[in-house]
Amino acid sequence: MTALAAPLAPGLGSRATRFLRTCVSSPGSIALSLALLLALGYTLPDLVDWAFLAGHWRGGPAACDHTYGACWTFVAARWSQLVYGAYPPAQWWRVDIVFALVLAGGAALLSRRVLYKGLIGLLLMAVAPPVAAVLLLGGVLGLQPVSVTAWGGLMLTVVLGGAALAGALPVGLVLALCRRSSLPVIRYLATGLIEFLRGVPLIPLLFIAMNVLPLLLPPGTDLSPLMRIVVAFILFNGAAMAEVFRGGLQAIPKGQYEAAHSLGLGHAKTMALVVLPQAVAIVTPGLVNVAVAIVKETTVIYIIGLFDFLTEIQAGLQAPNWLLGDQVRDTGYFFAALVYWAVCFGLSRVSARLELQRERRL
């Protein structure tokens, strides 16, 4: 094999030959390539065959009753629960509007061509949550009220993720500014809160929000479990974002502050007009990474007993007519992994692209 590759001078040949040559450049490399090929050959064809070629695409549960192959009919049959939870079908259009809002907002913020992103972002953060709340809860403007307990599936994941993101951004920014304040009391309070929220894992924090938070509110206050979870998510990710913002604030040279002060700008104006615009450009990739973390974290509300997208899949597996063995469960997990992967991978590409753009500008 080495002899085959040797006559070609380096840099010559097609991409394929160059690829092959790197795999056989030394005895150790050959052994590694063979081992990897063997492992891939053992798993990949089986996976493709199971997921697609032998997959069952039509029919109800009977189609994949203890047979080989992915049971895609499971996903098709449970589609409405996976997307809308127990939301009444006649009102699905309201959820669809929220999905469209989130997609359009996200696309506008992440696209390269759209201008005035800061303005759009602020508008989204200020307007989208109340609009979504009115649409989804109903009870006003002639909308039929829908109980929070009916929320579930992808819709709950989007609501929780969106609320966590929209809430954590301002909380994170304020905490970061307080942590860098020159007033010791403000600094110590912010540092203490951030370190507490970063030292306690998310799940105990959710338990605190579920069990302790109601104790601290006046007797008779009825805070829905979803609201308690949202509070915990906002605080937890706010602390994570505060650390990202702090990194950006620290990266602004002292000269910028001094220049702003010498121009006669006060603290608030220095921050708003000079420091923050530069810091936000630096921290955007980091903030997108926190958004990826939020998408992944939303799954842990399974432990609390709320029905997010993953929990709906897990619940579907326990539905009596789908108790058909390994195929259904494996298909459910495979599908969930594909969905989460597509969202998170897409966002992490955006983050990497922003980082690259910033490096080029410098």
Added chain:
Amino acid sequence: MRSAAPALLSPDHWTRRRFSAVAIQASALVLVAALVWFGATNAVANIERLGVATGFDFLWRPAGFAIEQHLIPYDESSTYATAFVVAVLNTIVLALVSLVLATIIGFAVGLGRRSRNALAHGVATSYVETIRNVPLLLQLFFWYFAMLRPLPAPRQSLSLFHVVFLNSRGLMLPRLVADPGFDLVLWALAAGLSLAALAARLLARRRALTGSALRTWPIVLACVLGLPLAAAAVTGFPMHWEVPHLRGFNFDGGIAVLPEFVAMTLALSLYSASYIAEIVRAGLDAVSRGQIEAARALGLKPGAVNGKILIPQALRIIVPPLGNEYLRLFRNTTLAAAIAYSDLTQVFGGTVLNQTAQALEVMVIVAGTYLVINLAVSSLLNWYNRHIAWEQR
């Protein structure tokens, strides 16, 4: 606004600034105090209304529930305090085992990401991009519900050379059992370790003084391994392997690892490994090429280039984020609550909270424990990072 510089320097201005600083800080303190007072009065009223007991006395009462995995003696008549120690130990042992595995896999994948072998590079990259972008809980579900739970019963176990067995009850590992006289081997190991440390120091000093010294690692190895081996040989190897064997419907002997522990370890270590791989790759990439080229130009062999130039510099960059990743892994052990592995969150946040209904006390214990361990480890890491940081010129 204010255009003249003297205004900034006037005593009047400074007085006003100092006054506003005091006012802001005082009002922040008042606000926090009011919040605490608000929460405390509500908590008192709520607890009175619900008729729940208060205080930490419950810790000394018998817990009355079983914990399958306990590293110290524990049964249903043990106290809640003992259950706490058992749960904390379960958390720590899970974190430690996962941490070691994650480091090994992470370094291997990180090297793969830098490999010139395009196939290895592709496989390592796909691994990182796949694992990092799928929620850890879903991966845990996959390992626990899809891989481990459907395993055959003990009678049809999968086995590795009839020494290690895997079945629906978990992973059965052989155990090293000490026979009388094993103490001597342990003492020899302790002596070997201290001797190795001493030898390493002496050799380092010799190298600093004379510029030449014997190779350190064979001497260290001889002390650490040779001495206990010699002791074992002299005393006639006072230990034996206890291999698990099937008895009736279950396995006997050896170490039985619960399937929940296996699933948690697999999920945590594979997930963290994808982050560690990126840390390792970034650390190795950060060492400038000029360093490597200079080392080669001096005639250093490839092994020496890696061992004396590349790795020591890369480690200084790798260690700080690696420590943070370890802490993240430690915090992620709390997912155990999803598959009922008896870690601190599951035992206290779940069972104990349900039994006692003392939410405030139980959550103070749980959150406080995580906080204390987290802060202790992170201050240790900070100290270590300062210790190994470059001497700034």
